[in-house]
Amino acid sequence: MSINQDAHISRLQLQPGEQYRLSSSGTGYLHLVSGHAHSQVQVLEAGDAFATDKDDTVTIYADSALEALWFELP
Amino acid sequence: MKYFRKATERGTVDLGWLKSQHSFSFGHYYDPAHMGISALRVINEDRVQPGQGFDTHGHRDMEIISYVVSGALKHKDSQGNEYLVPAGEVQRMSAGSGIMHSEYNASDSEPVHFLQIWIQPKFRGITPSYEQMQVHQHGAMTPLGRRPGSRVL
Numbered sequence: 017m018s019i020n021q022d023a024h025i026s027r028l029q030l031q032p033g034e035q036y037r038l039s040s041s042g043t044g045y046l047h048l049v050s051g052h053a054h055s056q057v058q059v060l061e062a063g064d065a066f067a068t069d070k071d072d073t074v075t076i077y078a079d080s081a082l083e084a085l086w087f088e089l090p
Numbered sequence: 091m092k093y094f095r096k097a098t099e100r101g102t103v104d105l106g107w108l109k110s111q112h113s114f115s116f117g118h119y120y121d122p123a124h125m126g127i128s129a130l131r132v133i134n135e136d137r138v139q140p141g142q143g144f145d146t147h148g149h150r151d152m153e154i155i156s157y158v159v160s161g162a163l164k165h166k167d168s169q170g171n172e173y174l175v176p177a178g179e180v181q182r183m184s185a186g187s188g189i190m191h192s193e194y195n196a197s198d199s200e201p202v203h204f205l206q207i208w209i210q211p212k213f214r215g216i217t218p219s220y221e222q223m224q225v226h227q228h229g230a231m232t233p234l235g236r237r238p239g240s241r242v243l
Contacts, residue, residue: 017182017221017235019153020211021129024236029227036230043128047113048097049159049205055091063097063135065113067127074091085157085205086231089128090212 024088030078037075043089044068051082093127100135107142111135132208137201143194149185153209155235156181156193161202167191171220179224180234186216212237 019025028046030036030053038044047065053076054060060076068074076084101112101119112119113133114126126132131152143164156163156175163175167183168190175181183191195202225234 017180017223017225018238019155019182019209019235020184020186020213020216020237021153021209022212022237023129023209025155025207025234027225027227027232027234028230029232030230034230045127045130047133047205049157057091058094061097063100063111065095065097065133066091067093069092072091085207085234087127087130089130 022090026086026088028076028082028084028086030076030082032078032080035075035077037073038068038086039071039073040068040088042070044072044074045087045089046074046076047085047087049083049085051084052079053077053082053084054079095124107139109137129210129212130207131210132206134206135203136206137203138195139201140195141198144192146190146192148188148190149183150188151211151214152185153211154183154185155207155209157205157207159203159205161200161204162196163202163204164194164196165191167218167220169218169220173222175222179222181222182220182235184211184216184219186211186214186218189218
């Protein structure tokens, strides 16, 4: 799917116990669509979201099956 | 992590036929602390009752992406696109120089649950366009969309 912006949208799906390391060379934004998760500093429920700065790294740990949208933004 | 948005603190709308939660300021919900992130301007989590929906209305210069979580959307626009968007599919409408569209719950019995996402465009005044696709998951992280020719971020 094409987008008229220097942005990437991806879908993250994890199973319970899995983890994923997020990083972006621009601003990142994760929106949890369903499931439960936590990071080093936050507990995430469905509908929660967070943004990251350029070159930040955040690891998401799935506490249930989860689906999220990950935006890499200019 | 420079910003955290708690789901329960989002703006809420309950019109009976529509229940919506706004991550960022939208419509009558305004909070200067939540105006979007970079080019990401809107994430509305909408639940629309059976047979109900958004009547024909206009947009311009916005990338409007719908991600259907459950149920199905019925889309119709002034470019002649008329499609059903079922759960798991993603739809992109580039409003560009101007487009009219309507969105309805395609079901007479089940609600539709979807995210509507607005991204501010890189180029204004482009020819309106429409795209819809089902994206199969490959691995934990699967790309849904990007600007053609853009470098990997």
